[in-house]
Amino acid sequence: MDAAGRTTGTKYECLLFDMDDTLYPLSSGLNLACRKNIQDYMLRHLNIEESEVPRMCLELYKEYGTTMAGLKALGYEFDNDEFHAFVHGRLPYDTLKPDPVLRSLLLSTLQRKIIFTNSDKKHALEVLNRLGLEDCFEGIICFETLNPALEPVEFMDALDDNAVLSGDEGGLDITDSSAANSVSSKRRVLCKPALEAIEAAIRIANVDPKKTIFFDDSARNIASGKAAGLHTVIVGSSVLIPGADYALSCIHNMKEAIAEIWEGEEGEQQEQVIQSTTVETVVLA
Ligand SMILES: [Mg+2]
Numbered sequence: 001m002d003a004a005g006r007t008t009g010t011k012y013e014c015l016l017f018d019m020d021d022t023l024y025p026l027s028s029g030l031n032l033a034c035r036k037n038i039q040d041y042m043l044r045h046l047n048i049e050e051s052e053v054p055r056m057c058l059e060l061y062k063e064y065g066t067t068m069a070g071l072k073a074l075g076y077e078f079d080n081d082e083f084h085a086f087v088h089g090r091l092p093y094d095t096l097k098p099d100p101v102l103r104s105l106l107l108s109t110l111q112r113k114i115i116f117t118n119s120d121k122k123h124a125l126e127v128l129n130r131l132g133l134e135d136c137f138e139g140i141i142c143f144e145t146l147n148p149a150l151e152p153v154e155f156m157d158a159l160d161d162n163a164v165l166s167g168d169e170g171g172l173d174i175t176d177s178s179a180a181n182s183v184s185s186k187r188r189v190l191c192k193p194a195l196e197a198i199e200a201a202i203r204i205a206n207v208d209p210k211k212t213i214f215f216d217d218s219a220r221n222i223a224s225g226k227a228a229g230l231h232t233v234i235v236g237s238s239v240l241i242p243g244a245d246y247a248l249s250c251i252h253n254m255k256e257a258i259a260e261i262w263e264g265e266e267g268e269q270q271e272q273v274i275q276s277t278t279v280e281t282v283v284l285a
Pocket of ligand 1: 018019020021022216217218
């Protein structure tokens with residue numbers, strides 16, 4: 001039975017999750033360490049004046065979605081893998097611990113569950129593994145997914161040889177990557193919060209935005225998600241922000257705050273829990 005069939009009649013057919021600072025709290029320190037590493041890279045590898053680095057880092061982040069996207073837009077040339085390895089390679093991943101509460105919540109839902117992150121594939125897999133969530137998602141839409149021509153890799157990259165999902169089996173079908181290709185051919189990094197990036201993710205995941213709920217800790221990503229027609233949840237905030245339909249101070253509160261996700265599915269729940277444990281996460285890169 002496909003995902004749509006399992007969730008017929010329910011309000012949501014897909015749960016789309018940002019990863020960093022959404023599936024784990026900002027207090028983990030990864031965000032801060034990541035910013036420090038980006039600034040070190042700008043200083044050491046791009047020879048940007050030390051006094052300029054913090055301001056430039058922030059301004060590029062605001063203007064282009066990520067500092068990396070801004071650096072590329074300004075014409076700095078560097079290898080994407082090298083940048084990601086430098087920025088993520090020394091992160092304090094030890095602070096991320098398995099989260100059985102979130103795992104149980106995710107596995108108790110019938111909807112398709114997909115990660116949509118600006119980060120690279122290696123970081124995404126590391127974080128999901130540390131959190132013990134590596135088999136909770138159907139697929140990952142990451143940097144390499146949206147920027148294929150910048151970093152030529154195979155579109156469908158599985159965790160192991162047995163985990164490749166195809167469109168026929170209800171897995172993600174990335175046949176429509178025209179949006180990502182057309183953008184990357186202009187040498188611009190495609191990432192959230194660009195509306196174009198959200199719309200590309202919707203097409204790649206092959207979901208109906210009106211039946212998809214998008215979780216993210218970034219106010220600007222939430223605003224773009226709403227503009228793209230998604231239902232939206234701001235995570236890490238106890239108050240609603242513009243464009244958000246729900247606010248969750250912590251992802252663990254999702255069942256109390258958004259009961260509709262679990263409505264009308266009790267009869268099939270057990271079957272899905274068993275199925276979910278057998279599905280590996282596929283990276284769309
Ligand atoms: Mg985030």
